[in-house]
Amino acid sequence: MADAALTEAQAPVATARVEESQKWLRWGSYALTALMVVIFLFPWLWVFSLGFKTRTQILSPNVVWIWKPTLVNFQRVLIEKGYWLLIVNSLIIAVATVVLCMLIGVPAAYAFSRFPIPGKESWFYMILTFRMAPAVVLALPLYIIFARLKLLGTYAAPILAHCTFTLPFVIWLMRSFFDDIPKEIDAAAMTDGYTRWGAFWHAVLPLVKSGVVAVALFSIIFSWNEFLYGLILTSDQTRPVASQIPSLIRPHGTLWGEVCALSTVASLPVALVIFALQRQLVRGLSFGAVKG
Amino acid sequence: MAKIMVQNLWKRYGELQALQDLSFKCAEGQFFCLLGPAGAGKTTTIKIIAGIEMPDRGEVFLGDQCVTDIPPWDRDVAVAFETYALYPQRTVRENLSFPLRAPKRKEKLSEEEIEKRVVEVANLLGIGELLDRLPRQLSGGQRQRVALGRALVRKPAAYLLDEPIAHLDAKLRHRMRGELKRIQRELGVTTIYTTPDQLEALSLADYMVVINGGKVEQAGPPGEIYERPVNVFVARFVGDPPMNILRATLDGEALLVQGILRLPLPSATQQALAQRVNGREVLFGIRPKDVRVVAPSGEEAQLEAVVDHIQVLGATSVLTVSNEQISLRVKTSTKGAPAHGESIGLAFDLASVHFFDAETEKRIALD
């Protein structure tokens, strides 16, 4: 070998050098992380801060870093203009959609996992396709149908419309969660005297509890964030907040403070949910991704 | 307590024909063993009797009732799975009491009764201290005992035990065999017990069925299976070490084995054999215990061979010996056993030998 063995004197120096380069690497990655966090946090932190500024402060060409926060925008947009109703609408629609789709979708997912169903794979292709299609594909026919059924402007219309992407999502993910539970657990429960439903409810479902939570959370978030159906299928009374915000952005004379205030309030629930339930979210995300 | 009968079961999984026209009867209160190598169809049979799988063809009877179309929760059987199938989020106590809480149960038990039974079974199986642990905190052997316990807490019409002690260490298995036999006799519950271990089956069964490749090879009490194997497969499979099976022809008054070993036969045997065999080749079976080691060039030696391999099993050893034409297994006492490579003589005790048709491998009955 060309390199001679390190002498006793050289060895500690060599290891020290390695450690130093490792330290550099570590600090470097911390710095990069911090930089990335700043880059990603800053834009929307700034936007949300605009909700607390006055009109002049917002429009001034010099960015105002320190100011006295004001709640004027919030008061105007939520109370005076009554947009707090939008938040309530978003909540109603999201919760109703998810509850409906979970009640219907989870047993269906279990059936797909456990029972031989003819044409299973083609059903799944169809489900996946609809999930991947842009909302506008179904928006027009849904509009026509709901118009005929006189459901436009009610809560039923956006809720049913949201089911078009929530139900496939629930069935898709829950099925893969159920697939991870060995079928013998079902068999053991059934020979123990539980019916198929009993086995599902008492033996299998408790094992996918975290999956259920993750799916429900994501579904609520997706429904809350949805824009198009909420816009065209609702009236001013039933509109969710995400669908209203773009209409407040006009070519001229937009009240940025109020728009930002409304956006902040609209984003708070999602942010809270994310922080409160981080673990489920990450697990759900990587599961959903890897399983397709 | 009920008798169990399966009739003409056929089951296929894709390319694999798991069961072919399988039929047997298990009497009430009997300890019934289903013996067969891996892949023989033991687990499939258990699943079909339990109702977890439906046969392609055939019927299952519990008692006098045909239950083939009845779902598993309405059949009064308790199953211990070879793969345990424990409920992972529940403690051992909850796993054991789970069957007793099934909503469909006819007799509702009080909490104290449930607890009592659970503790009873747990202590019986030596897992009494583990009641509050979760399955993932248990060793394989402990898990298997919980799976067994889950079946034993109930008093069903029949137990279906699928290799329930396969993963325990030898000593524990030995002890459990005794316990299971004792419990079964006390309770008198019909039990179907599957195992690939012929020794286990012989020691536990009141009645047993040997299956292979989804087919029944032989059914009968253990003694009969051992003494009168109905074909070469059963002859080799039951009995350890396996029976020696050699080609032979009738040569006048004696049996000529593989061309070099002349074994004089008792005349009755010889005559009966001559009648049935008509000059064809037969398969000759003799158990290792019926072959004795003698001095190589002495009077008694009917064959000379060299010791290839010695397997010490405690007080007895199994020798694999061979010469150019024949290879045999011989059971002998370890004390004074020959050494590896040594030349020995063999004497054959013809009191219990077996003959099989060379083509069909079926037993040639001589009486």
Place this chain on the structure above:
Amino acid sequence: MRSKRYITWWVLPAGLLFLLIILVPFITALTYSFRAFSFTDSTATGQFVGLDNYRKLVFDKDFYNSFKVTFLYMVPAIVLQGALGLIMALVMSSAVRRARILIPIMLLPTLLTPVVIGLVGVLVLNPDFGVLGIWLHRTGLIKEAVLGSSKWALPAVILVDTYQWTPFVAVILAAGLLGLPREPYEAAEVDGASPLQTFFRVTMPLLWPYFVVAMLIRIIDAFRIFDIIWVMTHGGPGTATEAVAVYAYRHTFRYWDFGYGSALIMVLFVFISIMVEYLYKVLQRWQRAGAV
């Protein structure tokens, strides 16, 4: 397992809902695509016109433009998100072990309402008071309002979309990174591989399946982009940022041309289902190859 009728109970509600909200609209759109419906054309009263709508579609250059725009957006966006996501994942995977809180923070852009993210884009790029806009304007890099310029509007969309989705890609890759086995790395260390070699020869191949999954999800999602574009540019200026979904919206809900819109929807749907099927198969194959 028992009877087919029993299985039906499990899937029936889901099947019914699916029928109602997906199949019925789909068929409605199909029938409408063969009829003439327009609120602007008084002769169009719903009569059957055969393939007229489809013929119009084939000759509409804006239709092809929308696909061009979508691809022009998709390719840079995917490349950026993949590269940045990878860097983010690499840097973060060590930091995340210490600071779990990073995950929800980084995920916020992905999970917030796309409408709000679009709002962030609009504000940040505002030439008068937006943090980025002011700087661009002053330094003369981009003299016009970014969102009003046909040259820069699409890059702006790409930028905002990257801002939203890079964390998503990063989380998937980070989850993959954290789950990688140690042995190959130990072997590489023993073999004396440099960090760069280790990265390219060990990390990348192992990470490949996750990469493929993330990229495929983003590719399919790219066709759905609507909310961000709508908030930022409404598809303009002209048709510079009119991606497929935005184009569809224009013809269905701006012009109220139900017939043409339905034909458009049908074509889109067919396109997407072919794409989904193809990409799904590729996904399976590449995942298997990467896993080996």
